[in-house]
Amino acid sequence: MTVLTTEEVMDSTVTDIKKEASIRLAHQKKSLWKTIARNEIRIRTSSFRNHRMLFFIALYSLLIIWAVVIAPYLFDLFMPTLAEQFSDVFKPVIAITIESIMMMLFLVLVIYPLNNIYKEEEIGSKEILLATPVRANDIFLGEFLGKAPMYSVAILIITPIIVGLINPIINLTVFQYLIIYGIVFGHVYFANLIGSIVGSWIEHKISKNEKARDLGKALVWVFTILLVVIMYAIMFFLNYLLEHPELKNWLAFYPSLWFSNIILYSIDPVLINTFILNIWINVLLAVGIPIITLYLSYRKAESFYTLEGGVEKSSITIIEHENPFYKLVRKISGRKWGGLIVIQLKRFFRKKANIARVAYVVGLLGFMSWFISRMVEDEAMIVFSSTILIAIGGGIGSIIVGHLAFIDSKDLIWVYKRSPRGIKAIVYSYLLMMLIFNIFLTIFVTTMLTIFSDIDLFNTVIFFVEFLIFAEISMCQAMGLQCISPAFGEKDSSMKGNTMISMLLLQPLMFLPISLLIFINPGSVELMRVVIQAPLFLYNIGVSLPLLYFGMKKLNRLE
Amino acid sequence: MSKAYAIKTQNLTKNFGELLAVNKIDLTIPYGKTYGLLGPNGAGKTTTVRMLNAIISKTSGNASVGGYDIVAESQKVKMICGFLPEAPGLYSKLTAKEFLEFIGELYYLQKSVISARIDELIELFNLEGRENDLLEGYSRGMKQKVCLCAALIQDPEIIFLDEPTSNLDPAAARMVKDLISQLVKKAEKTIFICTHLLDTAEELCDIIGIIIDGEIKVEGTPKEIIESVGARDLEEAYLKITGASHIDDLLGWREENPNNNHNESKKNKNKKNKRSR
Ligand SMILES: Nc1ncnc2c1ncn2[C@@H]1O[C@H](COP(=O)(O)OP(=O)(O)O)[C@@H](O)[C@H]1O
Numbered sequence: 001m002t003v004l005t006t007e008e009v010m011d012s013t014v015t016d017i018k019k020e021a022s023i024r025l026a027h028q029k030k031s032l033w034k035t036i037a038r039n040e041i042r043i044r045t046s047s048f049r050n051h052r053m054l055f056f057i058a059l060y061s062l063l064i065i066w067a068v069v070i071a072p073y074l075f076d077l078f079m080p081t082l083a084e085q086f087s088d089v090f091k092p093v094i095a096i097t098i099e100s101i102m103m104m105l106f107l108v109l110v111i112y113p114l115n116n117i118y119k120e121e122e123i124g125s126k127e128i129l130l131a132t133p134v135r136a137n138d139i140f141l142g143e144f145l146g147k148a149p150m151y152s153v154a155i156l157i158i159t160p161i162i163v164g165l166i167n168p169i170i171n172l173t174v175f176q177y178l179i180i181y182g183i184v185f186g187h188v189y190f191a192n193l194i195g196s197i198v199g200s201w202i203e204h205k206i207s208k209n210e211k212a213r214d215l216g217k218a219l220v221w222v223f224t225i226l227l228v229v230i231m232y233a234i235m236f237f238l239n240y241l242l243e244h245p246e247l248k249n250w251l252a253f254y255p256s257l258w259f260s261n262i263i264l265y266s267i268d269p270v271l272i273n274t275f276i277l278n279i280w281i282n283v284l285l286a287v288g289i290p291i292i293t294l295y296l297s298y299r300k301a302e303s304f305y306t307l308e309g310g311v312e313k314s315s316i317t318i319i320e321h322e323n324p325f326y327k328l329v330r331k332i333s334g335r336k337w338g339g340l341i342v343i344q345l346k347r348f349f350r351k352k353a354n355i356a357r358v359a360y361v362v363g364l365l366g367f368m369s370w371f372i373s374r375m376v377e378d379e380a381m382i383v384f385s386s387t388i389l390i391a392i393g394g395g396i397g398s399i400i401v402g403h404l405a406f407i408d409s410k411d412l413i414w415v416y417k418r419s420p421r422g423i424k425a426i427v428y429s430y431l432l433m434m435l436i437f438n439i440f441l442t443i444f445v446t447t448m449l450t451i452f453s454d455i456d457l458f459n460t461v462i463f464f465v466e467f468l469i470f471a472e473i474s475m476c477q478a479m480g481l482q483c484i485s486p487a488f489g490e491k492d493s494s495m496k497g498n499t500m501i502s503m504l505l506l507q508p509l510m511f512l513p514i515s516l517l518i519f520i521n522p523g524s525v526e527l528m529r530v531v532i533q534a535p536l537f538l539y540n541i542g543v544s545l546p547l548l549y550f551g552m553k554k555l556n557r558l559e
Numbered sequence: 560m561s562k563a564y565a566i567k568t569q570n571l572t573k574n575f576g577e578l579l580a581v582n583k584i585d586l587t588i589p590y591g592k593t594y595g596l597l598g599p600n601g602a603g604k605t606t607t608v609r610m611l612n613a614i615i616s617k618t619s620g621n622a623s624v625g626g627y628d629i630v631a632e633s634q635k636v637k638m639i640c641g642f643l644p645e646a647p648g649l650y651s652k653l654t655a656k657e658f659l660e661f662i663g664e665l666y667y668l669q670k671s672v673i674s675a676r677i678d679e680l681i682e683l684f685n686l687e688g689r690e691n692d693l694l695e696g697y698s699r700g701m702k703q704k705v706c707l708c709a710a711l712i713q714d715p716e717i718i719f720l721d722e723p724t725s726n727l728d729p730a731a732a733r734m735v736k737d738l739i740s741q742l743v744k745k746a747e748k749t750i751f752i753c754t755h756l757l758d759t760a761e762e763l764c765d766i767i768g769i770i771i772d773g774e775i776k777v778e779g780t781p782k783e784i785i786e787s788v789g790a791r792d793l794e795e796a797y798l799k800i801t802g803a804s805h806i807d808d809l810l811g812w813r814e815e816n817p818n819n820n821h822n823e824s825k826k827n828k829n830k831k832n833k834r835s836r
């Protein structure tokens with residue numbers, strides 16, 4: 001240890017320091033948000049820390065080449081032909097495509113900053129920041145603007161696509177180019193702003209205790225899934241939306257629509273005729289709301305950049321006489337499994353985050369059944385739409401709640417492994433617990449379907465059985481996946497990974513019914529049911545059961 | 560408020576909703592002293608230093624740090640104080656040098672001053688050669704060193720250290736304690752240490768205040784504290800004061816029954832174990 005330099009380092013007297021500090025404070029001209037913003041950029045480009053300049057020059061050159069040369073060329077290859085071929089529906093299709101792109105972009109950008117909340121590191125560094133003279137509003141502005149280079153990348157990637165879509169319809173003038181770029185710019189930054197505000201707010205207002213943190217985590221995660229679901233929904237119902245553009249009005253206050261409507265208006269004013277807000281209100285909202293939001297959040301930054309609402313542990317004592325439901329479960333499932341299932345149920349439902357997830361599944365499925373029921377017009381449609389509901393709905397539950405078997409800890413596995421019943425006990429009891437869950441879910445979905453469409457009893461029963469079986473098979477798939485890569489302690493990476501793989505595996509299911517109908521034209525409704533459902537079930541079984549088998553083998557070898 | 564003291568508080572209080580975290584604390588700490596706020600987890604130490612550094616607001620009472628009011632002149636307070644948080648989060652994707660530059664700029668220091676300061680601190684803390692590595696690769700002890708550097712970057716007059724050694728292994732804790740005692744040697748620095756570790760407090764501090772449930776129970780030099788409760792060492796004094804209700808009885812009972820050797824020896828054995836650790 002070099003003691004020598006201590007004297008030098010600490011060599012200043014009290015009065016000197018004070019005088020010097022006051023002078024510095026008095027002469028501060030530099031706004032600290034610039035420092036914060038630069039730091040933000042440094043953090044995000046740390047992999048290139050030795051060649052940051054070069055990195056940015058290369059990145060932006062590439063993006064500009066994409067925007068000016070590659071994208072226009074690519075779109076010129078096929079867009080004019082498409083425009084000619086489908087000239088009658090071309091405009092509305094383009095309109096809806098642009099709308100969905102911007103909707104998705106908005107969601108992604110709002111959710112992205114949320115992924116960073118609840119990281120201990122971030123809370124700790126906030127404390128260091130708050131101890132320095134920097135003001136909260138400078139931190140807020142700096143962190144917001146520091147993301148600018150990253151968000152500019154999104155703008156430069158997306159906008160040429162939108163331009164490429166529009167170009168065959170009208171030859172854009174320079175002014176229109178500017179408007180489109182400006183709108184995407186405003187849209188992206190507004191989304192970023194909302195994301196930052198919501199993130200900070202959740203972190204500092206809702207994070208008072210562990211339970212809330214749990215809930216917050218689930219929320220973020222649920223948003224991510226919502227994104228994917230909306231994407232699928234739009235893909236599926238593109239046609240439907242084309243015929244009923246007024247459905248969009250349900251989303252009048254979804255901000256991305258204000259922005260996309262301006263673009264649509266510049267293509268053809270007719271396109272937003274059915275929308276309840278006219279162009280001027282759209283412009284007003286698109287310009288005014290972001291500015292007001294930015295101003296208010298800058299002024300109010302103090303209130304969400306604090307440590308006042310830090311982390312606090314809470315404990316809950318549950319003293320309960322086992323409720324009748326658990327007693328019933330015990331009775332029905334018998335000596336061998338009853339106890340284990342009840343334990344799984346308690347473990348699952350005492351976690352607030354899981355309840356949020358379940359509520360989310362129920363809400364989503366309720367919405368889907370309502371939406372799909374509206375399409376039911378004849379026998380064939382009943383089969384077709386109930387198949388889609390089975391394929392998507394049956395899978396969604398497993399994606400959202402199927403991956404939570406091992407999240408408590410690795411120790412749980414040892415407990416079961418040591419016991420004579422082995423690993424099977426935990427896997428099967430979770431699956432049985434999920435079966436109970438699925439039964440309730442299926443009852444709910446079936447009820448929704450019967451309420452909103454005039455499906456007959458025969459089809460109702462068939463739907464019930466099929467939905468339940470499908471949901472449980474999907475559960476096996478989720479179980480198999482997490483046996484292979486268990487998410488102990490809610491390990492972020494493996495939970496996200498498993499969910500992604502689950503969704504990928506379910507992906508073909510969404511397209512199977514549709515594509516089969518394109519190639520095969522079954523004579524009767526019953527034949528149609530077999531044709532589109534048999535492959536669906538066979539595929540799901542073929543994927544899920546082997547996964548479960550190998551997963552359990554792997555889990556048995558866990559060390 | 561008085562400028563004669565580095566830190567002075569009157570009835571400083573903090574409520575989190577219903578919870579009374581800090582209750583009417585009165586501190587008077589002269590310049591150049593090392594003060595140790597000693598207390599069990601959840602006693603309100605962190606809350607107190609956060610208030611003194613104007614990181615969170617006070618509920619009531621008054622406090623001045625370096626002669627500046629913590630509310631009205633919070634900017635000035637922050638300028639002259641260095642603060643090492645309890646669980647500091649370093650930006651893992653920055654290098655040590657970048658991190659220190661960043662913190663330096665937040666104190667409105669000039670570029671040239673910052674880089675000179677960083678060179679000095681890096682040498683002092685033996686971080687040469689690693690200053691351009693990302694912080695994510697640093698060990699706990701090294702991270703703590705970097706945080707200490709950050710707390711010292713603007714050459715603060717008053718330094719607050721919240722649990723500086725608690726999360727470290729013994730070797731790293733030793734090293735950090737050595738570094739702190741180096742700082743202590745320079746008489747002008749006022750240092751405020753929060754800790755629940757007796758040895759840290761005893762070794763480094765001139766004055767110790769024992770805080771329990773948000774209230775300062777005893778204050779004085781280690782020697783005074785030991786004498787005031789008639790204990791043999793600081794550990795016993797601490798146990799007596801913190802566990803006043805039940806441990807007092809326990810100890811009292813032990814003293815009244817010196818014949819009960821079984822318990823006596825057990826107690827001593829525990830103590831010995833603790834020390835040898
Ligand atoms: N941000 C907060 N919100 C609510 N309660 C808090 C917060 N921070 C601390 N507390 C509570 O205040 C009390 C004192 O905490 P703290 O000052 O961290 O104790 P110490 O640092 O002495 O361990 C504890 O009961 C703690 O739960």
Ligand SMILES: [Mg+2]
Nearest residue numbers: 604605645722
């Ligand atoms: Mg503390």
